[in-house]
Amino acid sequence: MMLDDFLMRAALAGLGVAIAAAPLGSFVVWRRMAYFGDATAHAAILGVAVALAFSMSVFVGALVMSLIMATTVSTLSGRGFAMDTLLGVLAHSALAFGLVAVSFLSGVRIDLMAYLFGDILAVSQGDLAVIWGGAALVLGLLAWRWQALLTATLSPDLAYSAGIDPRREQLVLTLALAVVVAVAIKVVGVLLIAAMLIVPAAAARPLASTPERMALIATLIAAASALGGLRASFAMDTPTGPTIVCAAAMIFAATTLGSSLWRRHRSPSVL
Template sequence: MLDDFLIRAALAGLGVAVAAAPLGCFVVWRRMAYFGDATAHAAILGVALALGFSMSVFTGALVVALAMALTVSALSGRGYAMDTLLGVMAHSALAFGLVAVSFLQGVRIDLMAYLFGDILAVDKTDLMVIWGGAMLVLALLVWRWQALLTATLGSDLAYASGVDPKREQLVLTLALALVVAVAIKVVGVLLIAAMLIIPAAAARPLSSTPERMAAIAVLIGMVSALGGLKLSFMLDTPTGPTIVCVAAIIFSATSTIGLINRNAA
């Protein structure tokens, strides 16, 4: 069964959707879109370090993405606006990563695959990493769901409820780094933020509770992955970007539905 590359690609896309969509809800609720983008951009530096030191790409991307997320969290509120800090660090990390890749001697690397993904090249080991990471992200979110929701509503409410918002921010940071590490092979560092944000944003007009939004976001992410894979095979287009295009079309449709419902109310 897993000898069919299309089946492996479909399973990889589903794994990324399962990991990214519920986490993306918190990214949308907390307005952390640029934070996710910065973490994803840093992953290319992790790829370069992993190849340079003969480590797995997953390990390198995870370590650097986590370091970036923790650094941004630590520096926020210390004299720089958050969007400025994220812009500087995101583009700097991406630039340093691209420069570091150019210094690798004797290592053949398809840079486009890491920038935009290469889901059709996923092998059985990649599938194990993707689904292992997805299950770990889901376990983190289920374990801390109520505390994360409380911290998202506000720091004062969190403290009053006995929840440490900084701890919950650390949980989100760890989950975000994991998603970046597992998604880099599927959609690439430049499109990871899209898979975090678009399914969650598309689910918002159809949702009445946080749990419903997370569930619908997962469904939209899965449909986007499978639909994008099929369309890219039929139209001979890049698979990662096509997956994001399908998600964007679904977002447009649900946004229109939400607008119609608000006008009718």
């Protein structure tokens, strides 16, 4: 295993993002938080601009802005704002302000397309350390709070009766989501991070009978999408980030169609 090989580094980066995003994506799907992930991801571009302006780490800038966005959405939700409207305003505003801020950076060379759609082939060994460190943090958070998160997701009232604070569990998810956005920005870009959160989990849903099994299957699907998309991109000379998402989308179509056909086959014919 040669980490000097850019394809090996790209494969390891894709796997790192997959094992971080897929289990978290299961909660995003269960809680119907797709737009929440989108808004958090879009805020990362503003974080990139701030980081470059102050000569900070891009990872730190993206993480801080993602946390601010996620916390803002959590705070404003339930205070008279329609959630879909709030998320739409914040997501697109953050992306627009980020793109405008980047245009003001003089003397800084930035490949905007790499941050929008990812540049997995340019991942360095330092990036790998950040990605896998972030993945370990996310998995640790989810393992630590798994049962509490499931209970709060199932029913806030049930969570309160069990001594669990749903707002605290929401904060755990918020932190995990911000970390995933920060580590995934180099691999799939801010415009595709939400897809990597949602599509593998949605593809796993028809195949799973328990939450734990769904999270595991989603992780396997995300890993297969990352490796398969990387190989297809290299073979067909296509953009790697979008190709990875396309691979996940194809698996989603296959599992959805397969489960539909299976249910039709198992159900008795009605004359």
